[in-house]
Amino acid sequence: MRWNRTVSALLSMMVIVAVSGCAPESAGPQSLAERVVRGVPETWTGPPLDPLDGSPEVGWLSDAEFGVVTRGSSSCPPVAISLERTEEGDVRIEFADSPHDTCTADDGPTTHVLRLPDGVDERPVAVTLTFASGGTYSLSLP
Structure with missing residues (x-):
């Protein structure tokens, strides 16, 4: 009988730990990107990326x-929250900070x-491009 209580208590603790470890991170902005890819896709035709330039x-x-x-951190990339056409026919994209709390210290694309x-x-x-963490960039998409 005692063994059953011990096993039951142990299983209960394991369930609590497993559930709390899988809890979703704080709600934050949702990306409007079609998809977000770690790194740079093979089909990239933009300018060569300088690994020393952020x-x-x-x-x-x-x-x-x-x-x-x-x-920046590959586990906490910024989130594209706004994509709009300007009156001139150009594009403005706004990025929010990542909603993730724990980020890696890498500097990946x-x-x-x-x-x-x-x-x-x-x-x-x-x-x-406008970033919530600071910075506005004017770029050209040929």
């Missing part, structure tokens, strides 16, 4: 998709795969 870059991934490559908004037909496309 600036973001934009480039085409296919006829329909373009990518924004950001650098992350590609945010996006589609141009309707009405953006002229090339090159001026792309303005």
